[in-house]
Structure formats: C-alpha cells, structure tokens
Amino acid sequence: MNNLVKGNTGDWEIVIGIEVHAQIISNSKLFSGSSTSFGADHNTQVSFVDAGMPGMLPVINSVCVEQAIKTGLGLNAKINNFSIFDRKNYFYPDLPQGYQISQFEQPIVGNGMITIDLDNGESKNIGIERLHLEQDAGKSLHDQHPSYSFVDLNRSGVALMEIVSMPDMRSPEEAQTYVKKLRNIMKYLQTCDGNMEEGSLRADINVSVRKPGDDLGTRCEIKNVNSIKFIGQAIDYEAKRQINLIEKGDLIEQQTRLFDPKKGQTRSMRSKEDSHDYRYFPDPDLLPLTFTDEFVDELKKTLPELPDIRKKRFIEDYDLSSYDSNILVSEKETADYFEAAAENSNPKLVCNWVIGELFSVLNKINKTIEDCPIKAEDLGELVNLIDNETITGRIAKDVFEIMLDTGENPASIVDANNMKQVNDLSEIESVIDKIIENNPDQVNALSEKPNLIGWFVGQVMKETQGKANPKTVNEILGKKLLKKG
Amino acid sequence: MKKLTELCLYDAREGLLNKDFTSKELVLDHIEAMESSRSLNAFITETPEIAIKSAENSDLRFNKGTNRDLEGIPIGVKDMFCTKGVLTSASSKMLSNFIPPYESTVTNNLWNEGAILLGKLNNDEFAMGSSNETSFYGPVINPWKGNNNEQNLVPGGSSGGSSASVAANISLGALGTDTGGSIRQPASFTGTVGLKPTYGRCSRWGIIAFASSLDQAGPITRNVRDNAILLKNMCSHDPKDTTSSSKKIPNFEESIGNSVKGLKVGIPNEFFQEGMSDEIIDIWNKGKEWLKKSGAEIIDISLPNTKYALPCYYIIAPAEASSNLARYDGVRFGHSVNSSDINEMYKATRSEGFGDEVKRRIMIGTYVLSSGYYDAYYLKAQKVRSLITEDYNKVFNSVDVILTPSTPSSAFGLNEKSDDPLSMYLNDIFTVPVNLAGLPAISVPAGLDSNGLPLGLQLIGKPFEEETIYSFAKVIEDSANFKNIENQWWVQ
Numbered sequence: 001m002n003n004l005v006k007g008n009t010g011d012w013e014i015v016i017g018i019e020v021h022a023q024i025i026s027n028s029k030l031f032s033g034s035s036t037s038f039g040a041d042h043n044t045q046v047s048f049v050d051a052g053m054p055g056m057l058p059v060i061n062s063v064c065v066e067q068a069i070k071t072g073l074g075l076n077a078k079i080n081n082f083s084i085f086d087r088k089n090y091f092y093p094d095l096p097q098g099y100q101i102s103q104f105e106q107p108i109v110g111n112g113m114i115t116i117d118l119d120n121g122e123s124k125n126i127g128i129e130r131l132h133l134e135q136d137a138g139k140s141l142h143d144q145h146p147s148y149s150f151v152d153l154n155r156s157g158v159a160l161m162e163i164v165s166m167p168d169m170r171s172p173e174e175a176q177t178y179v180k181k182l183r184n185i186m187k188y189l190q191t192c193d194g195n196m197e198e199g200s201l202r203a204d205i206n207v208s209v210r211k212p213g214d215d216l217g218t219r220c221e222i223k224n225v226n227s228i229k230f231i232g233q234a235i236d237y238e239a240k241r242q243i244n245l246i247e248k249g250d251l252i253e254q255q256t257r258l259f260d261p262k263k264g265q266t267r268s269m270r271s272k273e274d275s276h277d278y279r280y281f282p283d284p285d286l287l288p289l290t291f292t293d294e295f296v297d298e299l300k301k302t303l304p305e306l307p308d309i310r311k312k313r314f315i316e317d318y319d320l321s322s323y324d325s326n327i328l329v330s331e332k333e334t335a336d337y338f339e340a341a342a343e344n345s346n347p348k349l350v351c352n353w354v355i356g357e358l359f360s361v362l363n364k365i366n367k368t369i370e371d372c373p374i375k376a377e378d379l380g381e382l383v384n385l386i387d388n389e390t391i392t393g394r395i396a397k398d399v400f401e402i403m404l405d406t407g408e409n410p411a412s413i414v415d416a417n418n419m420k421q422v423n424d425l426s427e428i429e430s431v432i433d434k435i436i437e438n439n440p441d442q443v444n445a446l447s448e449k450p451n452l453i454g455w456f457v458g459q460v461m462k463e464t465q466g467k468a469n470p471k472t473v474n475e476i477l478g479k480k481l482l483k484k485g
Numbered sequence: 486m487k488k489l490t491e492l493c494l495y496d497a498r499e500g501l502l503n504k505d506f507t508s509k510e511l512v513l514d515h516i517e518a519m520e521s522s523r524s525l526n527a528f529i530t531e532t533p534e535i536a537i538k539s540a541e542n543s544d545l546r547f548n549k550g551t552n553r554d555l556e557g558i559p560i561g562v563k564d565m566f567c568t569k570g571v572l573t574s575a576s577s578k579m580l581s582n583f584i585p586p587y588e589s590t591v592t593n594n595l596w597n598e599g600a601i602l603l604g605k606l607n608n609d610e611f612a613m614g615s616s617n618e619t620s621f622y623g624p625v626i627n628p629w630k631g632n633n634n635e636q637n638l639v640p641g642g643s644s645g646g647s648s649a650s651v652a653a654n655i656s657l658g659a660l661g662t663d664t665g666g667s668i669r670q671p672a673s674f675t676g677t678v679g680l681k682p683t684y685g686r687c688s689r690w691g692i693i694a695f696a697s698s699l700d701q702a703g704p705i706t707r708n709v710r711d712n713a714i715l716l717k718n719m720c721s722h723d724p725k726d727t728t729s730s731s732k733k734i735p736n737f738e739e740s741i742g743n744s745v746k747g748l749k750v751g752i753p754n755e756f757f758q759e760g761m762s763d764e765i766i767d768i769w770n771k772g773k774e775w776l777k778k779s780g781a782e783i784i785d786i787s788l789p790n791t792k793y794a795l796p797c798y799y800i801i802a803p804a805e806a807s808s809n810l811a812r813y814d815g816v817r818f819g820h821s822v823n824s825s826d827i828n829e830m831y832k833a834t835r836s837e838g839f840g841d842e843v844k845r846r847i848m849i850g851t852y853v854l855s856s857g858y859y860d861a862y863y864l865k866a867q868k869v870r871s872l873i874t875e876d877y878n879k880v881f882n883s884v885d886v887i888l889t890p891s892t893p894s895s896a897f898g899l900n901e902k903s904d905d906p907l908s909m910y911l912n913d914i915f916t917v918p919v920n921l922a923g924l925p926a927i928s929v930p931a932g933l934d935s936n937g938l939p940l941g942l943q944l945i946g947k948p949f950e951e952e953t954i955y956s957f958a959k960v961i962e963d964s965a966n967f968k969n970i971e972n973q974w975w976v977q
C-alpha cells in the first residue's frame with residue numbers, strides 16, 4: 001500500500017509514533033483513596049496526599065496495578081514482575097507535590113504488539129514499546145477570575161497508563177486506526193473507558209518525515225490531541241509543514257507542538273532547548289512494585305474475549321464476512337449490540353440492519369450505539385418479523401422509523417398499525433386482476449418492455465400499502481402477464 | 486518535696502501508677518519548667534492548655550483503672566511531626582503558618598497510649614543541620630556549659646530542641662527524627678540517650694519529609710529504659726507508609742538488664758579518624774573495657790567503605806530533599822508571596838521561605854539529579870550506598886553490635902561552625918553510615934571530656950534488633966554512671 005506524500009522534490013514518507021495516556025477505570029486514585037468520578041465540583045475529590053500536604057505518603061492502589069497488567073496482556077506484551085516508580089520533577093501550580101510519580105527506566109509492561117485492520121482490507125502490526133503507570137496532574141483554570149488562575153485538584157493523582165508505540169505508523173489513517181484499536185481493546189478489557197471528550201484518553205503524536213529508505217528525520221511531538229479526527233488532521237498538517245520546511249532548505253527543529261482544532265494547525269509550544277530537565281529518580285516513598293507469575297496467570301484467566309478473537313468467532317459462528325465482522329467488533333458496544341440483537345434472530349440479516357439502517361440513522365441523529373433509542377432485542381424481533389414473513393421489507397423500514405421515534409416494540413407497532421404482510425393468494429390475485437384490467441396500455445407495452453413488470457409490482461404495493469408478500473406478488477404477476485407476452 | 490521534673494520517665498510512670506502524685510501535678514511541674522526555661526529556646530510552640538486538659542483526662546483514667554501504657558506522661562515533639570491543630574513549622578519560615586489538619590502516625594500512637602503533648606520542639610530548618618542554628622526560630626542553647634566557661638554551646642542538631650528539653654528536665658522524653666545523625670549527635674552533645682530505630686520501625690506518615698529513604702523517628706530520653714518504653718509506644722506497622730515494617734514489635738523494655746555475656750562487639754578500624762582527639766579515643770576504649778568486663782567479646786572489624794559514607798550521604802539526602810521540598814511553592818499552604826507571574830511567585834516564595842542551609846541542599850540535590858550529572862553523582866552514590874550496606878551485612882555475620890564514638894567532638898560553641906558547612910557536615914561522620922544502611926543505633930552518654938562536656942558512645946545493631954542495642958546500652962549506662970547537669974543556670 002502506498003502511503004507516500006507527494007512533495008515538490010518527490011515522495012515523502014511520514015513516520016508516526018504515538019504515546020497514549022489512558023485513564024484507568026478504578027474507583028480511587030493511583031496513590032490515594034479519593035474518588036475518580038468525572039464532573040464533580042472543583043476540589044471535592046482531593047485527599048491530603050493528592051494536595052501534596054507535608055508528611056503525606058503515597059500508597060499504591062492494587063486495582064490500578066491489575067488494570068495495567070490486564071491491559072499489557074491485551075497488548076500481547078511482556079509483563080514485568082519488578083518495576084519501579086520514579087519521580088518526574090517540575091514546577092507547575094496543578095502539580096501539588098512538585099513531581100509526578102511515574103515509571104521511567106523500569107515500567108510495569110514491556111514490548112508488545114497489536115494488529116490494525118485498514119480500510120483497504122490489509123492488516124498491519126504495530127509494535128508497543130512499553131506501558132507504564134503514572135499519576136495525572138490537576139487542572140489549571142484560567143477563566144474563573146480576571147487576575148487569578150485557579151487550580152482544580154480533582155484529577156490530581158488519578159491513575160493513567162502511558163502506552164508508547166514503536167514508530168511503526170506511516171499515515172494518518174494508520175495512526176487513527178491504531179488509536180481506535182487501542183481504545184477498543186481497553187474498552188473490551190474495561191481498563192479505560194476511552195472517552196476522549198472527558199479526557200480519559202489523550203494522544204501525544206510524534207511525527208517526522210523522510211524520503212523512503214532514508215534514516216529517521218527529526219521529529220516533532222504534538223501534545224494532548226483529544227479526538228480521532230484531530231489525530232488525522234494534526235498529522236496531515238504537521239507532515240506537510242515539515243515537508244515544506246525541508247523542501248525550502250530549512251532544518252526541522254525538535255519541538256513540542258500543540259494542535260489547534262479551530263485552525264486545523266499545529267503550533268510550537270517549546271523547543272528542545274526549553275524542554276524541562278525532569279531529574280527523574282526512583283521515588284524513595286515507594287518500594288519496587290513486584291508480583292508473581294501466578295498473580296499474572298490468575299489475571300489472564302479473567303480476561304474477556306478481545307476484538308481479534310471476537311471477529312474470528314463472528315466469521316465462524318455467524319457466517320459473517322471478515323469485512324462486516326471487523327466493522328462490528330471495532331467498537332465493543334456495536335459488537336455487544338449486534339450479539340444481543342442476533343441472539344434469537346438471523347445474524348446475517350441483523351448484521352445488515354446494524355451496519356446499514358442503524359448506522360445511517362444514528363449518524364443522522366448524532367447518537368452513539370450506547371444511547372441508541374432502539375433496543376437490541378427489538379431490532380432482533382424486527383428482523384424476525386421480516387424473516388418469518390410477518391411484514392415486508394418495505395414495511396419494516398416504516399416500523400423501524402416508528403421504533404426510532406417511540407422506542408416501542410416492533411410487534412405491537414405492526415399490530416397497532418395493521419402492517420402485517422398480506423399472504424392471502426386470492427386477496428393479492430384480486431388486486432392484481434383489478435390493476436391489469438384498469439391498465440390495458442401497460443399490459444400491451446409489456447411485450448416490448450418486460451421491465452415494466454416492476455411498475456406492476458409497484459402498483460400492487462401501493463394498493464396494499466406495501467403489505468403484499470412481494471414473493472407472491474412476483475409469482476402471480478409472472479404467471480398472469482409474462483405468460484401472455 | 487522533690488520536683489517532679491527530676492524524675493525520669495520510668496519513675497514518673499511508677500509514681501502515677503502508685504498514685505504518689507497526679508498526672509496534673511506532673512504536667513504542671515513540667516509546664517513550669519518549660520516556661521522558666523525559655524532562654525534555651527527549646528520550644529517553638531508551648532501547648533499548656535492541651536497538656537492540662539490531657540492530664541485531667543489521664544487522672545480520670547487512673548481513677549477508673551483504664552490507664553494506658555504512657556498514661557499522663559508529658560513529652561515534647563520535634564516540630565517535624567505534624568500535630569493536628571498545632572503549628573507544625575519544621576522550624577522554617579515556609580511553614581511558619583502551617584497548622585496541619587492531621588496527626589502523624591507516631592504521635593497518634595503515643596496519644597493513644599496516654600502520652601501528653603507539652604509542646605513542639607525547635608530543630609534545624611527542615612531537619613537540615615547539626616547544631617540547631619539553621620532554625621527560623623533561632624538557635625537552641627545547650628543546657629551544658631564547659632568548665633568555667635560562660636560561652637553558650639549548641640545542643641547538636643537537628644533535634645536540638647528535643648535533646649535540650651530532655652537534658653534540662655523540661656520533658657520526660659522527646660521525639661526526634663534522624664536522617665544522618667539528628668537524634669544521636671544531639672543526644673551525645675547533651676548527655677542524653679537517643680535511638681535511631683531500624684528504617685521502617687516507625688511510620689513516616691505525617692512527618693515532614695527531609696530525605697525519605699533515610700528519615701526515621703526515634704526517642705530521646707534521660708536513660709536507656711525510658712528510651713525503650715517510649716520507642717515501644719511509637720512503633721507500628723502503618724499501611725499508610727509502604728516502607729513501614731510489618732515485623733512484630735517487641736517489648737523493648739524487657740531487654741534492659743539482659744546479659745551481654747558471650748555476645749560479640751565489633752570495633753571498626755575505619756572509625757579511627759585522622760586527627761581524632763585523645764579524649765574521644767579514651768572514651769571509646771573505656772566503652773570497650775566496660776563491655777569486656779560484662780563478658781562481651783571485643784573483635785576488630787573492617788567496614789572498608791566507611792570513608793565514602795559522608796560524600797554518599799551528601800548526594801542522596803539533598804537529592805531527595807530537593808524533590809521533597811518542591812511542594813513548598815506558595816500555592817496551597819505555607820508562606821506565599823504574591824506575583825502576577827507564576828515563576829516570580831515561586832522564586833519569591835522560596836527565596837523568602839527557605840533559609841540558607843535548606844537552599845544549599847536544594848541546589849546540591851537539584852544539581853546531582855540533573856541530566857548529565859545523574860550517573861556521576863546520584864547513581865554512583867546509590868551504588869556506594871549498596872556497598873556500605875553490604876559492609877555491614879558481612880560484619881554482622883560475626884558480631885552482634887558495633888561500638889563507635891557518637892561524634893568526633895563534644896558540643897561546640899554557638900556560631901563556631903555556622904559559616905563552615907563542611908566542618909559542620911563532618912559532625913555526622915560516625916552517624917551517617919548507619920542511616921545509609923538503614924540500621925538501628927543508639928547514642929549513650931559515656932562520660933565527660935576534660936572540659937566537662939558529655940561524650941556519647943554509639944552502638945549499631947542488626948536490622949530490627951533494637952533489643953540487643955538496649956541490652957548493651959544499659960551496660961554502658963551502668964558502667965559510666967553518668968550524671969545529668971546539676972546547675973540549672975538557665976532557669977528564670
């Protein structure tokens with residue numbers, strides 16, 4: 001696959017590595033008992049530890065450790081039974097201790113690998129360099145007072161996993177697919193909710209460009225990109241910026257940059273010379289983090305089915321195509337919805353409805369499958385009504401619209417609106433006879449244009465408000481009209 | 486009637502149990518001593534109201550028979566321990582307005598056993614110093630003076646308020662913290678008994694951190710038995726401090742009086758310092774003789790990496806301190822200087838809030854952790870620290886305790902060394918290796934020098950074998966027959 005970008009001096013290759021900061025799903029913070037729930041009033045979820053009060057000490061939350069190990073397992077990565085917490089020292093008002101507790105040289109998770117499926121049907125392996133545990137900082141609020149900045153420490157100390165990829169991605173699409181896949185794996189594992197709007201998942205993107213075959217170019221890091229769309233835009237912009245600079249004869253300066261979603265541009269935040277000296281050293285308040293192989297094995301047993309395995313199962317058990325299965329499993333919620341809907345229905349039909357009607361309607365009303373107004377079981381029932389010829393496919397679309405508006409059950413909608421399919425041979429035949437009788441010109445034209453049979457089908461449907469069994473209609477029309485011709 | 490302040494902690498406890506006097510009487514005598522001894526500047530905050538109220542409560546408990554192990558015993562607490570609702574300054578301008586909303590685990594343990602807070606004791610700023618001269622609240626004066634000499638002496642540091650208050654009979658015992666000798670050196674300078682327990686014996690939760698991997702709380706008392714009684718009530722396994730030990734806590738007092746016959750005492754060659762005074766060598770030799778007489782075997786040992794301990798310590802301790810003290814930024818608590826620019830605010834707050842010695846150590850610490858210097862300093866120091874620990878591990882295969890002098894000299898004069906940080910740092914030469922190795926060690930008064938000033942001997946033990954140390958310390962105490970100061974010149 002050709003991912004090269006055309007420049008004035010020829011083709012360029014983009015090289016992308018990503019650091020994802022994923023907030024761990026846990027009731028309390030990494031080193032304190034404070035709550036982690038989102039949206040609480042400022043500074044209401046802050047313990048003395050989180051506020052960096054004198055004499056306070058961190059105590060590791062074992063749930064967060066388990067979550068990191070599970071995620072590591074989900075990334076097919078090496079789990080390190082011995083890891084060390086380090087202090088990353090810098091001053092900032094929303095960093096109460098004056099350092100962030102992180103892991104530097106010995107992280108809890110080492111090398112791993114995940115496979116991404118691209119739109120063109122190809123797959124690609126993306127290497128994971130490491131995953132480590134760290135604390136989040138608080139939040140500075142600059143819009144609360146004309147001359148003061150405020151600090152909210154609710155986030156201070158919340159557990160994050162930093163997941164660092166190898167520089168294995170070569171296009172914005174690959175980068176987006178990688179982050180989506182990573183997010184999906186963590187959602188399956190229930191280790192991160194992946195909610196980018198609430199900041200549960202942020203990406204720092206390292207971008208460099210080079211002529212194919214050359215050594216790696218100088219990279220720039222785009223900090224804190226918080227949507228899949230922005231990831232694509234930021235890389236696009238940044239790669240073009242770098243190519244333009246190099247083609248003008250300039251050098252790329254190693255920088256930390258910010259993406260401005262309004263302008264669709266990246267801008268410099270600080271250059272390498274201004275970068276902090278974080279003075280990392282092992283945190284003397286915390287013993288090395290150790291656990292046994294047995295502990296990891298026990299956790300392994302609790303892992304849920306992950307997307308790659310689920311996809312395989314969908315292909316095998318439901319006889320779905322690889323393409324359709326991939327679409328279904330690429331969001332855990334979609335796959336869950338599909339399976340709930342398909343439980344007592346025809347899986348292939350359900351799949352078509354989910355990927356077709358449901359996706360387009362959700363897109364139109366700007367909702368996700370999680371808050372879909374149609375219950376999965378109801379969609380299954382709708383498919384059953386079509387499958388057992390209670391309603392026609394055309395009527396089904398009307399029922400679907402009503403379900404969407406009212407959230408009602410399809411069977412009762414069909415009953416209430418008298419939408420059942422007409423299967424009665426004589427009833428359909430009499431409608432057809434009437435149409436033939438009233439339209440002699442069309443009947444005559446049929447011998448020239450056999451396609452006109454479709455017009456007759458339409459007339460029958462119109463007459464029966466779409467309820468006539470289309471198979472029966474076709475059969476009778478064929479017998480009556482085509483025989484004549 | 487004899488003043489109740491002349492009793493030691495053990496005798497006071499006995500007296501209370503026998504109902505010879507009430508806790509309130511005991512506390513009132515100590516409050517009077519505290520108030521009449523202000524010239525020593527041992528206390529930053531006096532808490533007589535808390536003490537009297539607690540004493541009344543203790544007396545009720547004695548009457549009901551629900552008295553606890555330290556019921557009604559007034560003690561002083563170094564200002565590094567956070568005490569709920571009571572100023573905890575670390576003797577720094579930075580925290581001169583800091584009233585913690587929480588209580589340190591160690592002090593909480595003591596209050597739960599009935600001990601009574603008399604007040605908060607002066608110390609070197611953030612426990613950085615060996616003379617108690619770096620305190621924002623001014624120096625503490627040693628109750629001891631040289632023969633025919635009016636010069637004021639330092640009480641040692643950083644727990645100078647603790648050692649002075651115990652030596653001056655103001656408190657029955659005091660809490661100190663020891664990062665490089667801050668309990669043992671002041672104990673040696675004031676003729677008191679000071680123990681630094683094994684790292685992890687006492688919880689560090691709620692103690693203002695100086696160097697987390699070295700800091701340890703410990704008791705300063707007038708005799709060995711008192712020390713054991715106080716220590717027992719300080720220790721606990723604390724889930725809030727992951728470096729605190731879950732080892733069973735013995736009744737240390739039971740080891741007092743245990744024979745040391747047949748036990749082995751190591752004398753490390755490397756502690757013979759070039760230019761060491763004859764008086765120090767004499768007292769060390771006396772110590773050896775006493776222990777030998779009690780049936781212990783004296784063995785020459787080698788701790789080859791001792792010479793690296795001081796430089797190693799002065800890399801690791803400042804490194805940790807530079808990070809531990811980063812939280813004092815004026816944003817949430819403590820001293821704060823307003824500015825429209827955040828960096829200016831930091832600069833002004835920290836320039837005003839910290840004293841020179843603290844700044845010096847923050848700068849050293851920041852330097853040794855900086856990129857490009859980390860490997861040469863901090864990392865190397867960590868490796869040296871492992872070697873030093875290894876030295877002790879090896880030696881402890883063949884001896885039960887190690888005997889050394891506590892300090893290279895007796896107490897020196899006020900302002901004598903305050904402009905010379907290097908000679909000040911040399912005060913810790915015998916105590917620092919113990920912190921690096923995480924071992925327990927005690928300083929016991931062993932006699933007076935020719936100037937009439939106390940000299941201490943240090944006993945270093947195996948990890949979590951404070952009991953052995955106490956047994957040996959009691960032997961030295963009995964042999965030395967050390968007498969506390971008689972002339973209370975400072976009382977006003």
